[in-house]
Amino acid sequence: MAQLIVRRLTALIATGTLGVAFLTGPPAASTTLTSAPTVIGGQPDHPWSGAAVYFETSFGADGSSCTGALWKPQIIVTAAHCVMEEAGDPIVSPSAITVWPAGANVEAVAPADVQVTFISAEWIPADGSTVDIAFMTLDRPLGATLITRLAKPQEVSTLAKAGAPITYVGYGLTVPRDDPSQASSPVPLSLSEPLTDMYDENKTFTVLGDGITSTCAGDSGGPYMHEVAGELLLIGPLSGGSGPPCESDGAEADAAGTVVSDFSTMANEALSNAGLEPDQQSISTLVLSEPNTKRGTKVIAAQIGTTGQMRAAVKTRLGRNSPVWVGVYAWDDAADEWTVVSEKRVRTRKNGRLSFTTRADQDQVVALYDKKDRLLVEWDVLAR
Numbered sequence: 001m002a003q004l005i006v007r008r009l010t011a012l013i014a015t016g017t018l019g020v021a022f023l024t025g026p027p028a029a030s031t032t033l034t035s036a037p038t039v040i041g042g043q044p045d046h047p048w049s050g051a052a053v054y055f056e057t058s059f060g061a062d063g064s065s066c067t068g069a070l071w072k073p074q075i076i077v078t079a080a081h082c083v084m085e086e087a088g089d090p091i092v093s094p095s096a097i098t099v100w101p102a103g104a105n106v107e108a109v110a111p112a113d114v115q116v117t118f119i120s121a122e123w124i125p126a127d128g129s130t131v132d133i134a135f136m137t138l139d140r141p142l143g144a145t146l147i148t149r150l151a152k153p154q155e156v157s158t159l160a161k162a163g164a165p166i167t168y169v170g171y172g173l174t175v176p177r178d179d180p181s182q183a184s185s186p187v188p189l190s191l192s193e194p195l196t197d198m199y200d201e202n203k204t205f206t207v208l209g210d211g212i213t214s215t216c217a218g219d220s221g222g223p224y225m226h227e228v229a230g231e232l233l234l235i236g237p238l239s240g241g242s243g244p245p246c247e248s249d250g251a252e253a254d255a256a257g258t259v260v261s262d263f264s265t266m267a268n269e270a271l272s273n274a275g276l277e278p279d280q281q282s283i284s285t286l287v288l289s290e291p292n293t294k295r296g297t298k299v300i301a302a303q304i305g306t307t308g309q310m311r312a313a314v315k316t317r318l319g320r321n322s323p324v325w326v327g328v329y330a331w332d333d334a335a336d337e338w339t340v341v342s343e344k345r346v347r348t349r350k351n352g353r354l355s356f357t358t359r360a361d362q363d364q365v366v367a368l369y370d371k372k373d374r375l376l377v378e379w380d381v382l383a384r
Helices: 153-162 265-272
Strands: 052-059 062-073 075-078 097-099 114-122 132-137 165-170 189-192 206-207 225-226 232-244 254-258 286-288 299-305 309-316 321-333 339-349 353-359 365-369 375-383
Touching: 052 075, 062 225, 062 232, 075 232, 097 114, 114 265, 132 232, 132 265, 153 232, 165 232, 189 206, 206 232, 254 299, 299 375, 309 365, 309 375, 321 353, 339 353, 353 365
Parallel strands: none
Antiparallel strands: 052 062, 052 097, 062 075, 075 132, 114 132, 165 189, 165 225, 206 254, 225 232, 232 254, 286 375, 299 309, 309 353, 321 339, 321 365, 365 375
């Protein structure tokens, strides 16, 4: 049980320093869109090219381009910073996104006749382990997907420990970021890079570059994949990178991404919005730990669904109409402290009973406090 060390938190201020450069097509200074349609030194005509999707996002008068992965015919997985200007900012309107057919030559075909209807995103900057993931649901299928399923966390861990090579496919610059030509290819290119053993509870992974080929601006959100026993597994979207040949910052060549299957609540929410059943094959099922009760509190019922929706009823020793705070908390490695994901106040009814609903995800804690900030009950949100 992850016992909360701090008193009830009242605010969440997300801060952090990113150790890698984001790889979106950089926002333009005017109304023109910065187009960055691919991998520096990458190879064309990869059999998995059809898993990559090129899209453009309008941020008011500015715009950028990114890559995404077609996970399901109606669901694109990409990087959160492709749909948000800054961490903590609102997600862009779905109408601000234009999507091209998967694997398309973007100079030869028009945008696809689809509309983004729903976007969920999580962007938590941290030094070297930024969580940066988004799911976009479409109003109709974009086409058949090549991806068989999501790589399970334990599969990613095994691949990382072995330093296994994984494949990236996407739309990004074919020259260094500071090259004035901003040369690009209209088709997705691929490269293969070995995983490092840095995959851990931070839900991110890192690949090592060779200084000759690399992802660059416009590649953000594109898929890293690996084939196992004939199944094409989506490991996660690219977030950013550093070092040559894209960056001339003198840093070691590497790139980082986010492990999709670690975000079961967001993934199942996207599936639900697309009218699909929860993914039981590669996404962990959320469960609640045994409650840690204090001050005579009794749990009458508590359950959490595949989308992270939690419902519970408890009986306290508080008087009728007493205020109780329901909080969802997550551990912030960068800040080395618990931070508030959400918090709301409810009131007890007759005999100190109360019921509530909230939304929580894997590795978070749901806790109830009285008006003196004393813990009444808490649960860990686990995955199995």
